[in-house]
Amino acid sequence: MSTASLADHYRALTDEQLERLFAARPDLAVPVPSDFSVLAQRAHSRMSVARALDHLDQFHLEVLDALRLVGGPEHRADRKKAFDLLSGASDFSAHRAIDHLVTLGLAWPDGESVLRLPTVLDEVASRYPAGLGRPVAALVQDDRTEDLTPILAALHLPSVPQPEATALIAEAFADPVRLSALLDACPPEATAMLERLANGGNPVGAIRDVRRPADPTDADTPLRWLLVHSLLVPLDASTVELPREVGLALRGDAPLGPLHPTEPTPTATTAAPTDRVDGAGSGQVLEVLRQTATLLDACAAEPPPVLKAGGLGVRDLRRLARTAGIDEPTAALLLDVAHEAGLLARTPDADPTWLPTAAFDVWQATPAERRWAQLAGAWLAMARMPALVGTRDERDRAVAALSAEVTRSAAPTLRAQILQVLVEYPGPLSEPDVISVLDWRAPRRGGRRREEVIREQLAEATTLGIVAQTTLTRYGRALVTGEDPVPLLTDLLPEPVDHVLVQADLTVVAPGPLEPALAAEMALVADVESAGGATVYRVTPESVRRALDAGRSGSDLQTFFATRSRTPVPQSLSYLVDDVARRHGGLRVGAAGSYLRTDDPALLATVLADRRCVELNLRRIADTVLVSSASVQRVVDLLRGCGYVPAAEDAGGGLVLGWPEARRAPGRSNRGAPRGASEISLDHDYLAGAVVAVRRGDEAARAARRAPVLSQQGAPDPGAALGVLQQAARDRARVWLSYVDAHGGVTARVVRPVSVGAGYLRAEDDRTETEHTFALHRVVSAIRTQE
Structure with missing residues (x-):
């Protein structure tokens, strides 16, 4: 690769073409390169080329493989030869693909019929373009003369030393008639072996005990016959490679194998009714909110x-x-x-x-x-x-x-790609359909777990209610396309209800999603027995005690059920609330470690005699008071576990009531998914500004290389320099300014003087669009540039 020639190619592009390059490969424009030489170096760095390849679809990669095959080690591809390899696709598709590769900077013209390719492609792209092996000359050029002697004999070639032996073998394989005759002479088992390697996508095969015969007459097996005729070349003791010439001959009229100029069309299915899809999705939405x-x-x-x-x-x-x-x-x-x-x-x-x-x-x-919407948006963007x-x-x-x-930085991009397929194909899609489309759109992305990851992402989208019945919901589509899903979802979700239905068996049915305040109260006074479209709660002595501990009184609970229930409150519920409320606080627990007191000596005697309370180390200090070395909370919890209904009291003897304060962690700001430069979206203003900046910087850099001699023999003439600067300030012209910098060295730069006076020069640097101030006594010389 000639960086200078590539820089010249970029330099010759129009502003519109440069903007298209920056839009297609944003990493080239962030930050803005200082000149075209820097742009060329950045465009053909290993990481940048790999990122560009990751965004190519299957057909563009196939076209790039054709250019690499034709380009050879010089990386100079003849257009006509490349089109011959792409005969399986239409000329229009091939031309458009090559033009796009040129736009991306993965190829650039060198004359009328030649395209140059970056040498770094050999490092970041497949080692075997189009699944074809290396030329036979590259495979045998390092072999010893004695190793190639049996091959020369089998091919009826004269015995010559290296490197002439390699040249003769390469010449023989380059002859289509001779190679075809050699393939026709293959044993049937050997032909089947060659065809598997030629059409399997990988020209390298693993074979046990690879040994090339020392004499053609010793080729007693199909494998040994192939080895001695160099139709397979050993790489080591267990690996062989199919030469490129053999693979091309076996493929015949499809040298690149099957081409894929168009995206595969998913299997046609009958679209599910929209209301059914949205209904299933909205039900899952409510379930996800409850579970979270x-x-x-x-x-x-x-x-x-x-x-x-x-x-x-x-x-x-x-x-x-x-x-x-x-x-x-x-x-x-x-x-x-x-x-x-x-x-x-x-x-x-x-x-x-x-x-x-x-x-x-x-x-x-x-x-x-x-x-x-908050949960779904977080899932869509999280890395x-x-x-x-x-x-x-x-x-x-x-x-x-x-x-x-x-954490996987590519996760947001992959999710967006998967859901975009569902946006473009609104009918129900099977997982294989989605996989086939993404395999064509971005073959290099996803890694070895590609199919598994796609299935996992679809399952997560279904769990969150974005997808239902393998189809995007309407509100899910709005989320993916950047619209507001809230209005669409509002119409699908049932209105929150402000009432419940109390049953005689102490269950309470919520006929829909409850209002937040009512839901919080129900969570306090009852336990969830079953969740779904209609949540079923059960009132138990423990749940009533929990509400009393939170500060509710028995009358508060009776009023709550009477006002919130659309059905009559059964007597069994009223009796339960009254009974627990009457017994609540009959025992008082304080700190001694802790103490128990009650107005009922018989109840205190019962607790003291209860074997389940032995570990509390209770002892009587009065007819109505027991003390314990255990903590207050421990005493309360154990007594409740034994069926008693104690309540804690403070130092003044009052009941400690109130719902425990919820523990919370410090808040955290939402973090966006980390995205690489390839996912940066640059607006038109940035693109236009980048083009202007790189052209201006390139002009300054080229001018610097043509800089005149600014310092001459003898003492400098400050008066002459001052006159040039004053005239340039009046004419708004640019000058080459030579001055002594802070380190004592002489530095030169192109500036446009703005004003000269009071011992200082104010001048603009067009390249950086900044204004600088120079002390006139440090100026060595000033020379007008050739505008």
């Missing part, structure tokens, strides 16, 4: 510790999943999404734990459609793949949820 809230409430009730290596432990993940009634992969997904949405964070303590943030409280009070949780890393350790090991 349950997971975060469980984290607040019993905060799981942060592992030393970061993340959430396997046991804690299993416990949280069991609490929410979901499987562990779904729990890992929702926790990661909540973390990305700023609803969950680690505490800054010395022993950090995972806790909901204050934003979780705000999130719970917002409408359902906005809660979902994490929760499906990796539970897999093994390179050290054979299990990957933990919420850990850094699940």
